[in-house]
Amino acid sequence: MGPAAGVAGVTDPNRNTLWARVLVDELAAAGVDAVCVSPGSRSTPLTVAFDRHDDVRILSHLDERSSAYFALGRARRTGTVTPLVCTSGTAAANYHPAVIEASQSRVPMLLLTADRPPEIRDSGANQTIDQEKLYGDAVRWYRDVAEPEATPRKLRSLRTTGARAVAKATGTPAGPVHLNLPFRKPLEPTPVEGDVPPDLPETVVAGRDGPFVDATTGVPELADDALRDLAASISASRGLLVVGPADSPGVDPEAVAAFAHASGFPVLADPLSGVRYGGVVRTTPVIGGYDGYLADRVREAWPDPEVVLRVGASPTSKPLRQYLAAVDADQYVVDPAAGWREAEFTATDLVVAEPSRLLGRLSRLLSGPGDGAWRQRWTDADAAHAAVLDESDGFCEGRVLADVVDLAPEPSTLFVSNSMPVRDLDRFGAPTTASLAALGNRGASGIDGIVSTALGAGSAATDDLTLVTGDLAYYHDMNGLAALERCDVDATIVLLNNDGGGIFHMLPIEAYDPPFTSQFVTPHGLAFEPTADLYDLSFARIDGGDRAAFRDAYAEATAAAGSHVVEVRTDAEASHRVRDRLRERAVDRVLESTA
Numbered sequence: 205m206g207p208a209a210g211v212a213g214v215t216d217p218n219r220n221t222l223w224a225r226v227l228v229d230e231l232a233a234a235g236v237d238a239v240c241v242s243p244g245s246r247s248t249p250l251t252v253a254f255d256r257h258d259d260v261r262i263l264s265h266l267d268e269r270s271s272a273y274f275a276l277g278r279a280r281r282t283g284t285v286t287p288l289v290c291t292s293g294t295a296a297a298n299y300h301p302a303v304i305e306a307s308q309s310r311v312p313m314l315l316l317t318a319d320r321p322p323e324i325r326d327s328g329a330n331q332t333i334d335q336e337k338l339y340g341d342a343v344r345w346y347r348d349v350a351e352p353e354a355t356p357r358k359l360r361s362l363r364t365t366g367a368r369a370v371a372k373a374t375g376t377p378a379g380p381v382h383l384n385l386p387f388r389k390p391l392e393p394t395p396v397e398g399d400v401p402p403d404l405p406e407t408v409v410a411g412r413d414g415p416f417v418d419a420t421t422g423v424p425e426l427a428d429d430a431l432r433d434l435a436a437s438i439s440a441s442r443g444l445l446v447v448g449p450a451d452s453p454g455v456d457p458e459a460v461a462a463f464a465h466a467s468g469f470p471v472l473a474d475p476l477s478g479v480r481y482g483g484v485v486r487t488t489p490v491i492g493g494y495d496g497y498l499a500d501r502v503r504e505a506w507p508d509p510e511v512v513l514r515v516g517a518s519p520t521s522k523p524l525r526q527y528l529a530a531v532d533a534d535q536y537v538v539d540p541a542a543g544w545r546e547a548e549f550t551a552t553d554l555v556v557a558e559p560s561r562l563l564g565r566l567s568r569l570l571s572g573p574g575d576g577a578w579r580q581r582w583t584d585a586d587a588a589h590a591a592v593l594d595e596s597d598g599f600c601e602g603r604v605l606a607d608v609v610d611l612a613p614e615p616s617t618l619f620v621s622n623s624m625p626v627r628d629l630d631r632f633g634a635p636t637t638a639s640l641a642a643l644g645n646r647g648a649s650g651i652d653g654i655v656s657t658a659l660g661a662g663s664a665a666t667d668d669l670t671l672v673t674g675d676l677a678y679y680h681d682m683n684g685l686a687a688l689e690r691c692d693v694d695a696t697i698v699l700l701n702n703d704g705g706g707i708f709h710m711l712p713i714e715a716y717d718p719p720f721t722s723q724f725v726t727p728h729g730l731a732f733e734p735t736a737d738l739y740d741l742s743f744a745r746i747d748g749g750d751r752a753a754f755r756d757a758y759a760e761a762t763a764a765a766g767s768h769v770v771e772v773r774t775d776a777e778a779s780h781r782v783r784d785r786l787r788e789r790a791v792d793r794v795l796e797s798t799a
């Protein structure tokens with residue numbers, strides 16, 4: 205059907221159609237170019253409006269939980285928001301896990317949940333639940349949107365709400381926004397006599413030229429004198445810049461490089477920081493092996509840093525977090541939202557400023573490149589760690605991550621699941637100049653929604669996509685695989701199958717068996733090959749010990765069209781023994797080489 209009421213005499217058939225069209229029109233004007241929609245009746249006006257909008261791509265998902273993670277993945281990759289549409293009832297509750305992840309990792313999200321009219325809530329009416337503030341404090345903003353009505357003021361309010369929702373979701377900190385939208389029948393675009401007056405003002409019906417409300421968002425910055433004070437306080441011969449997992453879309457690598465040069469601080473880069481991989485590594489001392497060698501013995505042998513500047517979320521690496529908690533240093537947590545992501549509570553200062561701007565401005569004020577020997581110590585330690593990994597041919601799951609970093613086509617998005625794959629990327633995925641966008645769900649570290657988040661990230665970019673996932677994480681979100689076909693995404697999925705949760709071998713509960721194996725590792729014995737038939741994937745199974753075979757299979761998969769699973773069968777316990785042995789050797793070697 206045609207475009208808009210108020211435009212060349214075309215009218216919307218009823219108030220719901222008008223209402224939803226106006227909201228979608230405003231979201232598109234605010235930059236929304238895709239939406240994730242799941243089927244249901246109450247959301248009909250929204251679904252029809254999105255479907256009819258020429259500039260918004262509809263990504264159809266059968267499962268709302270997967271849908272929300274998919275939208276999260278898109279926003280994580282791009283920094284822009286992909287709204288979600290679902291019907292009333294438990295459909296909306298299925299968004300909740302992804303809402304939590306988006307909140308905790310500061311990823312834009314916009315939830316449009318359709319609802320029953322207010323008078324039938326709490327009345328036993330079908331598919332009606334309490335959707336008000338359904339996601340609690342996990343959202344940046346909640347509105348129970350007014351019931352549709354074709355009046356100028358209400359329509360202005362709706363357009364304003366749409367613009368504010370996008371601004372809030374992408375603001376500082378970015379995160380989820382929930383608009384709950386009640387509709388009463390008819391939900392379809394059936395004509396209702398007199399429902400939409402013919403004389404509504406053009407600006408509310410068709411919108412202005414561009415957004416109805418143009419939202420311009422600034423970023424928190426320090427005043428000049430506070431910046432000068434900070435530059436003076438952090439001028440030290442031994443400093444560190446710690447870059448944790450990125451707030452979407454991440455810190456600017458050029459600002460990191462400029463700061464590193466001006467300060468002389470080595471950059472300890474989390475694998476999810478956005479600076480572990482890429483051109484910045486060519487020009488900047490990016491350190492990435494620390495998870496494999498930081499230990500009490502090393503800390504005691506080395507001088508402490510005097511100053512630590514921390515940006516992004518808390519680092520993935522436990523050895524690094526423990527090191528930072530134990531050193532005697534002035535530690536500055538930089539957080540644009542005045543948050544606090546340092547759970548040892550040893551940091552001394554909170555700097556409320558946008559990190560890229562701050563690092564760039566500080567780099568123009570800092571005078572000296574500090575202590576060259578300090579920088580060299582970290583570079584040597586990383587080299588010693590790399591040499592230990594190279595010399596040993598013991599297999600562990602981490603080798604697979606190293607091979608993927610080595611062989612992934614450029615550019616690639618590399619998504620890693622919780623919990624061992626991201627830890628292994630941290631320890632074994634050394635910094636390289638390769639163009640890799642490494643992503644993971646570390647806000648709440650769930651093993652749900654991994655497949656969907658990865659495919660969402662892949663759908664939002666034109667580069668290749670590799671997902672490295674554990675078997676339980678794969679199982680948890682097998683439904684998410686439907687997006688390969690439905691949303692036209694290609695992926696290479698490396699499935700590290702150690703038949704259960706290998707991570708649990710790292711915990712003291714291992715000594716208590718039962719219930720360790722049955723209730724923690726939870727071996728399932730599932731054969732995942734049938735997922736290949738179900739979702740039209742190629743499937744190869746490799747024995748983890750055969751590294752050459754994995755490298756060949758992975759290279760072949762990424763070179764071929766379509767989607768692929770390369771399953772690597774591994775032994776979690778044996779992998780942990782090799783990891784431990786390599787770490788012991790690396791600590792020894794680092795102590796020798798930095799004595």
Ligand SMILES: Cc1ncc(C[n+]2csc(CCOP(=O)(O)OP(=O)(O)O)c2C)c(N)n1
Pocket residue numbers: 621622623624625649650651652673674675676677678702704705706707708776
């Ligand atoms: C939704 C959810 N449930 C449970 C957990 C606890 N948990 C963390 S890691 C893990 C096991 C993951 O197993 P797998 O994906 O096979 O990876 P592996 O540990 O074997 O590398 C579990 C159950 C979680 N993080 N999220």
Ligand SMILES: [Mg+2]
Pocket residue numbers: 674675676700701702703704705706
């Ligand atoms: Mg496993």
